[in-house]
Amino acid sequence: MNSRERFLAACACTPLDRPPLWVMRQAGRYLPEYRALKAKSSFLEMVRTPAVAAEVTLQPLRRYAGLDAAILFSDILVIPEALGQGYKFRDEGGIAMEYRLETRAQIDTLAPADAVPAQLSYVTDTLALLKKELAGSRALLGFGGSPWTLATYMVEGGSSDEFERIKLLFYTERATFDALLEKLTAALIAYFRAQIAAGADAIQIFDSWGGIIAGPDYEAASLRWIRQIIAALPHDFPVILYAKGTAPHLTDQAFTGARVLSLDWTCDLAIVRRTLPANVAVQGNLDPVLLNTTPEIVTHEASRLLESMRGARGHIFNLGHGITPRAKLECMAALVETVTSWKN
DSSP: OOHHHHHHHHHTTOOOSSOOBOOTTOSSTTSHHHHHHHTTSOHHHHHHOHHHHHHHHHHHHHHOTTOOEEEOOOOTTHHHHHHTOOEEEOTTSSEEESSOOOSHHHHHTSOOGGGHHHHTHHHHHHHHHHHHHHTTSSEEEEEEEOHHHHHHHHHHTBOOSSOHHHHHHHHHOHHHHHHHHHHHHHHHHHHHHHHHHTTOSEEEEEOTTGGGSOGGGHIIIIIHHHHHHHHHSOTTOOEEEEOTTOGGGHHHHHTTTOSEEEOOTTSOHHHHHHHSOTTSEEEEEEOGGGGGSOHHHHHHHHHHHHHHTTTOSSEEEEESSOOOTTOOHHHHHHHHHHHHTOOO
């Protein structure tokens, strides 16, 4: 069974000798080969150049042969940019949008959804290069942000601590909020369809800020839009949903049509596995900070997680959030060795 087949079998909750393995934000600043490329170009230049984006995507796979998937090197904020609201990285850290969405008129002037695939042709060109390079040896994952998570950046004007503006929009101007989310949902449907056509084996939706809205409002603010996106994609196509800080909503998420729920490190994965429908796989959920410690600690904690899932169907081993720039190469190597040598 090759890596792509292993991934698809896990999505279908088929028994496997070991779980497939990859990590969120697989490429990045913890790799010296990435830093060498980054010294020559900005992050946004790398994302927008298919040959470079493909190279960055493949770097972790060349270093760690046990990884079962290539994760597209891109950014969730390419969607607001394609709609007409660009972004950059602040010198002090975080995201700054070119401007803040403050009025219904600004929302109405955003580009239509059917313009998105052409605006983001560099993403699909990258996927096509990767599909050819991988030749089916590994699963190829595309991704994008959820409408709610993208809206937080667009309305706040960038990264935020309090998320006051997006919440005020949701509670006081629901029609305007819905107009923005409708536009984002349509854009993401077009974008994900284009990724699938270019060869993606699965799409991961990141609802990274799903946990900042009050629990009773999560459905109206976020989940209903995710459900619409999944329903508009090819029937039974593997969609992975990651929604940080939303453990109380896992059952509702399991009925969105997503084939896999990706969990943050605060969840007990084995308990979640037992409570979810059998046809929904789980992904996760090692604390990414562990990769900043020692190989011995990583081996111990990864083995403990694997043991807790022994005999369970539909498990994809992953971190509970993105790998950090301070992750140690030797810790990542220990993680790969631990998972790939595991026998269920």
